[in-house]
Amino acid sequence: MAAIILERVTVQYPSRARPALGPLDLTIQEGECLFVTGANGSGKTTLARLLAGVVHPSEGTVRLNDGREQSQWPQGFVGWVQQNPQQQIIGTTVAEDVALSPLWLCATAAEAAERLQQALDEFNLRSWANYPPHALSGGWQHIAALAAVHAQAPGLVILDEPEAMLDRQGLAQVKSWIDHMRENRRTLMIMGHNRQWTSLADRVLELEGGTIKELSSVGQADDDSWRQFLEPWWGGKNIPSVNEVIDWLWHGLSLP
Protein backbone atom coordinates (compact mmCIF):
# COMPACT_ATOMS: atom_id res chain seq x y z
CA MET A 1 0.00 0.00 0.00
CA ALA A 2 1.19 3.51 -0.74
CA ALA A 3 0.00 7.08 -1.15
CA ILE A 4 -2.23 7.83 -4.15
CA ILE A 5 -1.13 10.70 -6.36
CA LEU A 6 -3.29 12.56 -8.87
CA GLU A 7 -1.29 14.89 -11.13
CA ARG A 8 -3.02 17.49 -13.30
CA VAL A 9 -5.92 15.11 -13.75
CA THR A 10 -8.89 16.07 -15.92
CA VAL A 11 -11.97 13.97 -16.68
CA GLN A 12 -14.04 15.10 -19.62
CA TYR A 13 -17.24 13.24 -20.49
CA PRO A 14 -18.20 13.15 -24.18
CA SER A 15 -20.62 15.85 -25.34
CA ARG A 16 -20.05 18.03 -22.29
CA ALA A 17 -18.86 21.58 -22.59
CA ARG A 18 -16.60 21.55 -19.54
CA PRO A 19 -14.64 18.88 -17.68
CA ALA A 20 -16.53 17.06 -14.93
CA LEU A 21 -13.31 17.02 -12.91
CA GLY A 22 -10.06 18.91 -12.91
CA PRO A 23 -7.50 19.99 -13.48
CA LEU A 24 -6.80 18.42 -10.11
CA ASP A 25 -3.61 17.83 -8.12
CA LEU A 26 -4.12 15.73 -5.01
CA THR A 27 -2.14 13.32 -2.84
CA ILE A 28 -4.02 10.96 -0.55
CA GLN A 29 -1.68 9.54 2.08
CA GLU A 30 -1.67 5.89 3.04
CA GLY A 31 -4.08 5.32 5.95
CA GLU A 32 -5.60 8.78 5.56
CA CYS A 33 -9.33 9.48 5.86
CA LEU A 34 -10.39 12.17 3.42
CA PHE A 35 -13.88 13.66 3.50
CA VAL A 36 -14.87 14.97 0.07
CA THR A 37 -17.75 17.39 -0.09
CA GLY A 38 -19.22 19.96 -2.50
CA ALA A 39 -22.49 20.94 -4.13
CA ASN A 40 -24.47 18.58 -6.39
CA GLY A 41 -22.57 18.09 -9.63
CA SER A 42 -19.26 19.35 -8.23
CA GLY A 43 -17.38 16.20 -9.29
CA LYS A 44 -17.42 14.02 -6.15
CA THR A 45 -18.77 10.91 -7.82
CA THR A 46 -16.55 11.47 -10.88
CA LEU A 47 -13.53 11.48 -8.52
CA ALA A 48 -14.76 8.16 -7.10
CA ARG A 49 -15.28 6.75 -10.60
CA LEU A 50 -11.79 7.87 -11.58
CA LEU A 51 -10.11 6.18 -8.60
CA ALA A 52 -12.19 3.04 -9.09
CA GLY A 53 -11.02 2.90 -12.73
CA VAL A 54 -14.53 3.24 -14.18
CA VAL A 55 -13.47 6.37 -16.07
CA HIS A 56 -9.98 7.25 -17.22
CA PRO A 57 -8.35 10.66 -17.06
CA SER A 58 -8.58 12.68 -20.25
CA GLU A 59 -5.34 14.32 -19.15
CA GLY A 60 -2.89 13.80 -16.30
CA THR A 61 -1.98 10.67 -14.35
CA VAL A 62 -3.18 8.68 -11.37
CA ARG A 63 -0.48 6.58 -9.68
CA LEU A 64 0.82 5.24 -6.39
CA ASN A 65 3.87 6.91 -4.91
CA ASP A 66 5.87 3.72 -5.54
CA GLY A 67 5.48 4.55 -9.23
CA ARG A 68 2.75 2.06 -10.18
CA GLU A 69 0.30 3.46 -12.72
CA GLN A 70 -3.41 2.79 -12.16
CA SER A 71 -3.42 -0.13 -14.62
CA GLN A 72 -0.79 -1.86 -12.46
CA TRP A 73 -2.65 -1.56 -9.15
CA PRO A 74 -3.37 -4.90 -7.45
CA GLN A 75 -6.73 -6.51 -8.25
CA GLY A 76 -9.42 -5.42 -5.80
CA PHE A 77 -7.27 -2.54 -4.54
CA VAL A 78 -10.21 -0.11 -4.64
CA GLY A 79 -13.52 -0.90 -2.91
CA TRP A 80 -16.36 1.46 -3.71
CA VAL A 81 -19.75 1.64 -2.04
CA GLN A 82 -21.84 3.70 -4.42
CA GLN A 83 -24.58 6.19 -3.62
CA ASN A 84 -27.10 3.77 -4.99
CA PRO A 85 -26.29 0.21 -3.85
CA GLN A 86 -28.53 -1.32 -6.53
CA GLN A 87 -25.91 -0.31 -9.08
CA GLN A 88 -23.35 -2.68 -7.64
CA ILE A 89 -25.32 -5.65 -6.35
CA ILE A 90 -25.17 -8.50 -8.85
CA GLY A 91 -25.52 -11.68 -6.80
CA THR A 92 -28.80 -13.58 -6.75
CA THR A 93 -28.63 -13.75 -2.95
CA VAL A 94 -26.96 -11.49 -0.39
CA ALA A 95 -24.42 -14.21 0.46
CA GLU A 96 -23.57 -14.76 -3.20
CA ASP A 97 -23.07 -11.06 -3.74
CA VAL A 98 -20.79 -10.70 -0.72
CA ALA A 99 -18.81 -13.82 -1.74
CA LEU A 100 -18.13 -12.71 -5.33
CA SER A 101 -15.09 -10.53 -4.59
CA PRO A 102 -13.35 -13.04 -2.31
CA LEU A 103 -13.99 -15.80 -4.86
CA TRP A 104 -12.42 -13.62 -7.52
CA LEU A 105 -9.49 -12.49 -5.38
CA CYS A 106 -8.68 -15.30 -2.94
CA ALA A 107 -6.26 -18.10 -3.52
CA THR A 108 -8.55 -20.80 -2.12
CA ALA A 109 -12.29 -21.39 -1.77
CA ALA A 110 -11.85 -21.96 1.98
CA GLU A 111 -10.27 -18.54 2.38
CA ALA A 112 -13.10 -16.97 0.38
CA ALA A 113 -15.70 -18.73 2.53
CA GLU A 114 -14.03 -17.45 5.68
CA ARG A 115 -14.12 -13.86 4.40
CA LEU A 116 -17.79 -14.25 3.53
CA GLN A 117 -18.66 -15.43 7.05
CA GLN A 118 -16.62 -12.63 8.57
CA ALA A 119 -18.40 -10.00 6.48
CA LEU A 120 -21.86 -11.41 7.28
CA ASP A 121 -21.02 -11.31 11.00
CA GLU A 122 -19.47 -7.84 10.87
CA PHE A 123 -22.68 -6.38 9.41
CA ASN A 124 -25.29 -8.60 11.13
CA LEU A 125 -26.37 -9.93 7.76
CA ARG A 126 -26.73 -13.61 8.62
CA SER A 127 -30.53 -13.51 8.73
CA TRP A 128 -30.60 -11.91 5.27
CA ALA A 129 -27.89 -14.11 3.70
CA ASN A 130 -30.23 -16.21 1.56
CA TYR A 131 -32.56 -13.42 0.52
CA PRO A 132 -32.44 -11.98 -3.01
CA PRO A 133 -30.89 -8.50 -2.59
CA HIS A 134 -33.81 -6.75 -4.31
CA ALA A 135 -36.12 -8.00 -1.55
CA LEU A 136 -34.15 -6.00 1.03
CA SER A 137 -35.00 -2.44 2.04
CA GLY A 138 -32.77 0.36 0.73
CA GLY A 139 -30.92 0.58 4.05
CA TRP A 140 -30.19 -3.14 4.17
CA GLN A 141 -29.05 -3.10 0.53
CA HIS A 142 -26.59 -0.40 1.52
CA ILE A 143 -25.32 -2.57 4.40
CA ALA A 144 -25.01 -5.54 2.01
CA ALA A 145 -22.90 -3.42 -0.37
CA LEU A 146 -20.65 -2.44 2.56
CA ALA A 147 -20.27 -6.09 3.52
CA ALA A 148 -19.24 -6.96 -0.04
CA VAL A 149 -16.54 -4.27 0.04
CA HIS A 150 -15.41 -5.47 3.47
CA ALA A 151 -15.02 -9.00 2.09
CA GLN A 152 -12.94 -7.60 -0.76
CA ALA A 153 -10.42 -6.19 1.79
CA PRO A 154 -9.40 -3.23 -0.40
CA GLY A 155 -6.51 -0.86 0.25
CA LEU A 156 -8.62 2.19 -0.67
CA VAL A 157 -12.24 2.32 0.48
CA ILE A 158 -14.54 4.86 -1.17
CA LEU A 159 -17.86 5.50 0.54
CA ASP A 160 -20.30 7.67 -1.38
CA GLU A 161 -22.86 9.09 1.08
CA PRO A 162 -22.34 6.31 3.62
CA GLU A 163 -25.26 7.45 5.79
CA ALA A 164 -27.74 7.10 2.90
CA MET A 165 -30.95 5.33 3.89
CA LEU A 166 -29.50 4.07 7.17
CA ASP A 167 -31.27 4.21 10.50
CA ARG A 168 -29.30 5.15 13.59
CA GLN A 169 -28.37 1.57 14.40
CA GLY A 170 -27.05 1.09 10.88
CA LEU A 171 -25.18 4.39 11.00
CA ALA A 172 -23.51 3.46 14.29
CA GLN A 173 -22.47 0.17 12.70
CA VAL A 174 -20.94 1.96 9.70
CA LYS A 175 -19.06 4.39 11.96
CA SER A 176 -17.62 1.57 14.01
CA TRP A 177 -16.58 -0.20 10.79
CA ILE A 178 -14.88 2.98 9.59
CA ASP A 179 -12.98 3.18 12.91
CA HIS A 180 -11.92 -0.42 12.40
CA MET A 181 -10.73 0.35 8.87
CA ARG A 182 -8.73 3.29 10.17
CA GLU A 183 -7.08 1.16 12.85
CA ASN A 184 -6.02 -1.19 10.08
CA ARG A 185 -4.48 1.71 8.13
CA ARG A 186 -6.86 1.45 5.20
CA THR A 187 -7.10 4.62 3.15
CA LEU A 188 -10.64 6.01 3.22
CA MET A 189 -12.44 8.50 1.06
CA ILE A 190 -15.87 9.49 2.37
CA MET A 191 -18.03 11.60 0.06
CA GLY A 192 -21.18 13.49 0.88
CA HIS A 193 -22.89 16.54 2.30
CA ASN A 194 -23.20 15.58 5.94
CA ARG A 195 -20.56 17.39 8.01
CA GLN A 196 -20.72 14.69 10.69
CA TRP A 197 -18.04 12.85 8.70
CA THR A 198 -15.46 15.58 9.33
CA SER A 199 -15.14 14.26 12.88
CA LEU A 200 -13.74 11.00 11.45
CA ALA A 201 -11.60 12.60 8.75
CA ASP A 202 -8.00 13.82 8.69
CA ARG A 203 -8.68 16.31 5.90
CA VAL A 204 -11.69 17.83 4.18
CA LEU A 205 -11.64 18.39 0.42
CA GLU A 206 -14.32 20.69 -0.96
CA LEU A 207 -14.91 20.52 -4.71
CA GLU A 208 -16.55 23.19 -6.84
CA GLY A 209 -17.08 22.79 -10.56
CA GLY A 210 -14.67 19.82 -10.58
CA THR A 211 -11.75 21.66 -8.98
CA ILE A 212 -10.51 22.11 -5.43
CA LYS A 213 -12.26 24.91 -3.61
CA GLU A 214 -10.65 24.13 -0.29
CA LEU A 215 -8.45 21.42 1.17
CA SER A 216 -8.02 21.65 4.92
CA SER A 217 -6.94 19.61 7.92
CA VAL A 218 -9.48 18.74 10.58
CA GLY A 219 -8.57 19.68 14.13
CA GLN A 220 -10.32 18.62 17.29
CA ALA A 221 -13.73 17.17 16.49
CA ASP A 222 -16.28 19.92 16.88
CA ASP A 223 -19.87 19.67 17.83
CA ASP A 224 -21.24 23.03 16.80
CA SER A 225 -24.69 22.63 18.21
CA TRP A 226 -23.27 21.75 21.64
CA ARG A 227 -20.92 24.72 21.58
CA GLN A 228 -23.55 27.14 20.34
CA PHE A 229 -25.82 25.96 23.11
CA LEU A 230 -23.36 26.41 25.96
CA GLU A 231 -20.91 29.09 25.00
CA PRO A 232 -23.17 32.11 25.48
CA TRP A 233 -23.43 31.11 29.14
CA TRP A 234 -19.99 29.88 29.96
CA GLY A 235 -18.02 31.98 27.55
CA GLY A 236 -16.19 28.93 26.26
CA LYS A 237 -14.41 28.36 29.59
CA ASN A 238 -14.84 25.26 31.71
CA ILE A 239 -17.71 23.86 29.67
CA PRO A 240 -19.65 21.73 32.14
CA SER A 241 -20.51 18.07 31.78
CA VAL A 242 -24.01 16.92 30.96
CA ASN A 243 -24.45 15.86 34.60
CA GLU A 244 -23.50 19.30 35.84
CA VAL A 245 -25.98 20.97 33.50
CA ILE A 246 -28.79 18.72 34.67
CA ASP A 247 -27.76 19.18 38.27
CA TRP A 248 -27.68 22.97 37.99
CA LEU A 249 -30.92 22.97 36.15
CA TRP A 250 -32.48 20.73 38.78
CA HIS A 251 -31.37 22.83 41.71
CA GLY A 252 -32.27 26.08 39.97
CA LEU A 253 -28.83 27.61 40.52
CA SER A 254 -28.06 30.93 38.92
CA LEU A 255 -25.72 30.86 35.97
CA PRO A 256 -22.04 30.86 36.80
Place this chain on the structure above:
Amino acid sequence: MAVAWTIAPLKIPYKGWEIPVFELPSRGVWAVVGPNGAGKSQFFHQLISWSLHTHLARIGLAAQNPLTQLTESTVWQQMTWPFHRRRQRLAGEIEERASQLLGDWHLTEYRDQAPWQLSGGQQRRLVLASIELLAPEVYLLDEPLEGLDGLHRAVLEQKISQWANESSVLVSSHAWNWLLGITESGWWCEDGLAAGNMGALWYHHGNVPGNRLETLWRRLLDAQVPVDPRAWIDPQWARGEVKRLWSGYLPAECTP
Protein backbone atom coordinates in the same frame (compact mmCIF):
# COMPACT_ATOMS: atom_id res chain seq x y z
CA MET B 1 -56.37 16.22 11.18
CA ALA B 2 -58.74 16.55 8.23
CA VAL B 3 -59.08 13.10 6.65
CA ALA B 4 -59.41 13.04 2.89
CA TRP B 5 -59.36 9.30 2.23
CA THR B 6 -59.97 6.23 4.38
CA ILE B 7 -58.27 3.02 3.28
CA ALA B 8 -59.29 -0.26 4.86
CA PRO B 9 -57.29 -2.41 5.15
CA LEU B 10 -53.77 -1.64 3.93
CA LYS B 11 -51.64 -4.80 3.77
CA ILE B 12 -47.84 -4.78 3.73
CA PRO B 13 -46.91 -8.01 1.93
CA TYR B 14 -43.22 -8.70 2.68
CA LYS B 15 -43.41 -7.73 6.34
CA GLY B 16 -46.78 -9.40 6.81
CA TRP B 17 -48.45 -6.63 8.82
CA GLU B 18 -51.57 -4.72 7.97
CA ILE B 19 -53.23 -1.46 8.94
CA PRO B 20 -56.94 -2.16 9.55
CA VAL B 21 -57.96 1.43 8.74
CA PHE B 22 -55.56 4.04 7.41
CA GLU B 23 -56.72 7.62 7.28
CA LEU B 24 -54.85 9.69 4.76
CA PRO B 25 -54.89 13.37 5.72
CA SER B 26 -55.96 15.97 3.18
CA ARG B 27 -53.07 18.36 3.76
CA GLY B 28 -50.02 18.97 5.92
CA VAL B 29 -46.63 17.33 6.42
CA TRP B 30 -46.41 13.89 8.04
CA ALA B 31 -43.31 11.88 8.85
CA VAL B 32 -42.96 8.14 8.44
CA VAL B 33 -40.11 6.94 10.64
CA GLY B 34 -38.85 3.47 11.46
CA PRO B 35 -35.84 1.18 11.40
CA ASN B 36 -34.31 -0.21 8.22
CA GLY B 37 -36.44 -2.98 6.78
CA ALA B 38 -39.58 -2.02 8.73
CA GLY B 39 -41.69 -1.68 5.58
CA LYS B 40 -41.79 2.11 5.06
CA SER B 41 -41.15 1.93 1.31
CA GLN B 42 -43.63 -0.94 0.98
CA PHE B 43 -46.21 1.19 2.78
CA PHE B 44 -45.67 3.89 0.16
CA HIS B 45 -45.96 1.36 -2.65
CA GLN B 46 -49.20 0.05 -1.20
CA LEU B 47 -50.59 3.58 -1.20
CA ILE B 48 -49.65 3.88 -4.89
CA SER B 49 -51.29 0.55 -5.58
CA TRP B 50 -54.47 1.68 -3.78
CA SER B 51 -54.52 4.87 -5.83
CA LEU B 52 -54.07 3.02 -9.13
CA HIS B 53 -56.91 0.65 -8.32
CA THR B 54 -59.38 3.14 -6.93
CA HIS B 55 -58.48 6.36 -8.81
CA LEU B 56 -59.45 8.18 -5.63
CA ALA B 57 -56.30 10.22 -5.09
CA ARG B 58 -53.54 11.43 -7.37
CA ILE B 59 -50.29 10.38 -5.74
CA GLY B 60 -46.77 11.50 -6.65
CA LEU B 61 -43.91 9.29 -5.46
CA ALA B 62 -40.25 10.30 -5.20
CA ALA B 63 -38.69 6.87 -4.71
CA GLN B 64 -35.57 6.13 -2.66
CA ASN B 65 -33.62 5.50 -5.83
CA PRO B 66 -34.34 8.27 -8.38
CA LEU B 67 -32.86 6.26 -11.26
CA THR B 68 -35.84 3.89 -11.17
CA GLN B 69 -38.07 6.82 -12.19
CA LEU B 70 -35.91 8.35 -14.90
CA THR B 71 -36.96 6.78 -18.18
CA GLU B 72 -36.71 9.51 -20.81
CA SER B 73 -33.79 10.59 -22.97
CA THR B 74 -33.55 14.23 -21.89
CA VAL B 75 -34.33 16.21 -18.75
CA TRP B 76 -37.02 18.16 -20.61
CA GLN B 77 -38.70 14.99 -21.92
CA GLN B 78 -38.57 13.55 -18.42
CA MET B 79 -40.44 16.57 -17.12
CA THR B 80 -43.10 16.63 -19.81
CA TRP B 81 -43.74 13.02 -20.89
CA PRO B 82 -47.02 12.59 -18.97
CA PHE B 83 -48.48 15.43 -21.03
CA HIS B 84 -47.49 13.85 -24.36
CA ARG B 85 -49.24 10.55 -23.75
CA ARG B 86 -52.11 11.28 -26.13
CA ARG B 87 -49.82 12.90 -28.67
CA GLN B 88 -51.18 16.26 -27.67
CA ARG B 89 -49.14 19.35 -28.26
CA LEU B 90 -47.74 20.62 -24.99
CA ALA B 91 -49.97 23.39 -23.70
CA GLY B 92 -48.25 26.73 -23.29
CA GLU B 93 -48.94 26.94 -19.58
CA ILE B 94 -47.49 23.46 -18.98
CA GLU B 95 -44.37 24.38 -20.90
CA GLU B 96 -44.01 27.56 -18.89
CA ARG B 97 -44.57 25.79 -15.58
CA ALA B 98 -42.07 23.03 -16.48
CA SER B 99 -39.44 25.66 -17.30
CA GLN B 100 -40.17 27.47 -14.06
CA LEU B 101 -39.79 24.28 -12.00
CA LEU B 102 -36.51 23.39 -13.71
CA GLY B 103 -35.36 26.86 -12.68
CA ASP B 104 -36.56 26.41 -9.08
CA TRP B 105 -34.48 23.22 -8.82
CA HIS B 106 -31.48 24.74 -10.68
CA LEU B 107 -31.74 22.30 -13.57
CA THR B 108 -32.30 24.67 -16.50
CA GLU B 109 -28.78 24.24 -17.86
CA TYR B 110 -29.27 20.44 -18.02
CA ARG B 111 -32.53 20.65 -20.02
CA ASP B 112 -31.14 18.76 -23.05
CA GLN B 113 -28.91 16.39 -21.13
CA ALA B 114 -29.75 12.72 -20.50
CA PRO B 115 -31.05 12.15 -16.94
CA TRP B 116 -28.65 9.24 -16.37
CA GLN B 117 -25.73 11.61 -16.95
CA LEU B 118 -26.75 13.79 -14.01
CA SER B 119 -25.21 13.44 -10.56
CA GLY B 120 -27.20 11.62 -7.86
CA GLY B 121 -28.40 14.88 -6.30
CA GLN B 122 -29.42 16.33 -9.66
CA GLN B 123 -31.37 13.16 -10.49
CA ARG B 124 -33.27 13.45 -7.22
CA ARG B 125 -34.06 17.10 -7.95
CA LEU B 126 -35.34 16.16 -11.40
CA VAL B 127 -37.70 13.57 -9.92
CA LEU B 128 -38.98 16.10 -7.37
CA ALA B 129 -39.52 18.73 -10.09
CA SER B 130 -41.35 16.21 -12.34
CA ILE B 131 -43.69 15.26 -9.53
CA GLU B 132 -44.41 18.86 -8.67
CA LEU B 133 -45.41 19.55 -12.27
CA LEU B 134 -48.16 16.94 -11.92
CA ALA B 135 -49.54 18.73 -8.81
CA PRO B 136 -50.50 15.57 -6.95
CA GLU B 137 -52.92 15.51 -4.03
CA VAL B 138 -50.52 13.34 -2.05
CA TYR B 139 -46.72 13.54 -2.16
CA LEU B 140 -44.80 10.46 -1.00
CA LEU B 141 -41.15 11.36 -0.44
CA ASP B 142 -38.97 8.35 0.31
CA GLU B 143 -35.64 9.51 1.78
CA PRO B 144 -35.78 12.78 -0.17
CA LEU B 145 -32.66 14.24 1.47
CA GLU B 146 -30.30 11.61 0.09
CA GLY B 147 -27.87 13.17 -2.36
CA LEU B 148 -29.09 16.75 -1.85
CA ASP B 149 -26.57 19.44 -0.92
CA GLY B 150 -27.33 22.18 1.61
CA LEU B 151 -28.74 24.61 -0.94
CA HIS B 152 -31.21 22.09 -2.30
CA ARG B 153 -32.20 20.83 1.13
CA ALA B 154 -33.36 24.39 1.75
CA VAL B 155 -35.26 24.38 -1.57
CA LEU B 156 -36.90 21.10 -0.60
CA GLU B 157 -37.95 22.44 2.82
CA GLN B 158 -39.51 25.48 1.20
CA LYS B 159 -41.28 23.34 -1.39
CA ILE B 160 -42.60 20.92 1.24
CA SER B 161 -44.10 23.74 3.24
CA GLN B 162 -45.68 25.13 0.03
CA TRP B 163 -47.04 21.74 -1.08
CA ALA B 164 -48.49 21.11 2.38
CA ASN B 165 -50.95 24.00 1.99
CA GLU B 166 -52.82 22.15 -0.76
CA SER B 167 -51.67 18.55 -0.48
CA SER B 168 -50.71 15.86 1.96
CA VAL B 169 -46.93 15.33 2.13
CA LEU B 170 -45.70 12.07 3.64
CA VAL B 171 -41.94 12.04 4.22
CA SER B 172 -39.91 8.98 5.10
CA SER B 173 -36.43 9.66 6.46
CA HIS B 174 -33.96 8.64 9.16
CA ALA B 175 -32.91 12.25 9.79
CA TRP B 176 -34.74 12.95 13.05
CA ASN B 177 -33.34 16.47 13.40
CA TRP B 178 -34.67 17.39 9.97
CA LEU B 179 -38.07 15.76 10.44
CA LEU B 180 -38.55 17.40 13.85
CA GLY B 181 -38.01 20.75 12.16
CA ILE B 182 -40.49 20.28 9.31
CA THR B 183 -43.39 18.50 10.97
CA GLU B 184 -45.07 18.02 14.32
CA SER B 185 -46.76 14.70 13.62
CA GLY B 186 -46.05 11.38 12.04
CA TRP B 187 -46.15 7.63 12.30
CA TRP B 188 -43.69 5.17 13.76
CA CYS B 189 -43.45 2.24 11.39
CA GLU B 190 -42.50 -1.10 12.92
CA ASP B 191 -44.90 -4.06 12.68
CA GLY B 192 -47.61 -1.53 11.92
CA LEU B 193 -48.09 2.22 12.04
CA ALA B 194 -48.39 4.13 15.31
CA ALA B 195 -49.37 7.79 15.02
CA GLY B 196 -47.86 10.34 17.36
CA ASN B 197 -46.37 13.71 18.04
CA MET B 198 -42.88 13.88 16.52
CA GLY B 199 -41.23 14.89 19.80
CA ALA B 200 -42.75 11.88 21.55
CA LEU B 201 -41.85 9.56 18.65
CA TRP B 202 -38.24 10.76 18.80
CA TYR B 203 -38.08 10.33 22.58
CA HIS B 204 -39.47 6.80 22.48
CA HIS B 205 -37.81 5.50 19.32
CA GLY B 206 -34.78 7.63 18.39
CA ASN B 207 -32.76 5.89 21.03
CA VAL B 208 -29.28 6.00 19.50
CA PRO B 209 -27.97 9.49 20.32
CA GLY B 210 -26.87 11.64 17.42
CA ASN B 211 -25.04 14.58 19.00
CA ARG B 212 -24.28 15.74 22.53
CA LEU B 213 -27.05 18.29 22.69
CA GLU B 214 -29.50 15.55 21.75
CA THR B 215 -28.05 13.34 24.48
CA LEU B 216 -28.44 16.14 27.03
CA TRP B 217 -32.01 16.68 25.92
CA ARG B 218 -32.89 13.04 26.30
CA ARG B 219 -31.53 13.10 29.84
CA LEU B 220 -33.60 16.17 30.69
CA LEU B 221 -36.68 14.33 29.46
CA ASP B 222 -35.64 11.20 31.38
CA ALA B 223 -35.67 13.39 34.48
CA GLN B 224 -39.17 14.55 33.45
CA VAL B 225 -37.97 18.12 33.02
CA PRO B 226 -40.76 19.80 31.04
CA VAL B 227 -38.84 20.92 27.97
CA ASP B 228 -40.14 20.69 24.42
CA PRO B 229 -38.72 17.39 23.12
CA ARG B 230 -38.12 18.94 19.71
CA ALA B 231 -36.02 21.87 20.94
CA TRP B 232 -32.63 20.13 20.67
CA ILE B 233 -32.63 20.49 16.89
CA ASP B 234 -31.93 24.22 17.24
CA PRO B 235 -29.44 25.51 19.86
CA GLN B 236 -31.31 28.82 20.17
CA TRP B 237 -34.59 27.03 20.77
CA ALA B 238 -32.91 24.72 23.31
CA ARG B 239 -31.35 27.64 25.10
CA GLY B 240 -34.71 29.42 25.26
CA GLU B 241 -36.30 26.34 26.80
CA VAL B 242 -33.62 26.03 29.49
CA LYS B 243 -33.76 29.76 30.28
CA ARG B 244 -37.49 29.52 30.68
CA LEU B 245 -37.09 26.74 33.22
CA TRP B 246 -34.18 28.39 34.93
CA SER B 247 -36.17 31.46 35.72
CA GLY B 248 -39.20 29.48 36.90
CA TYR B 249 -39.38 26.31 38.87
CA LEU B 250 -39.39 22.61 38.23
CA PRO B 251 -42.60 20.72 38.92
CA ALA B 252 -42.47 18.34 41.89
CA GLU B 253 -42.87 15.23 39.73
CA CYS B 254 -39.48 15.83 38.07
CA THR B 255 -36.84 13.36 39.17
CA PRO B 256 -33.18 14.10 38.50
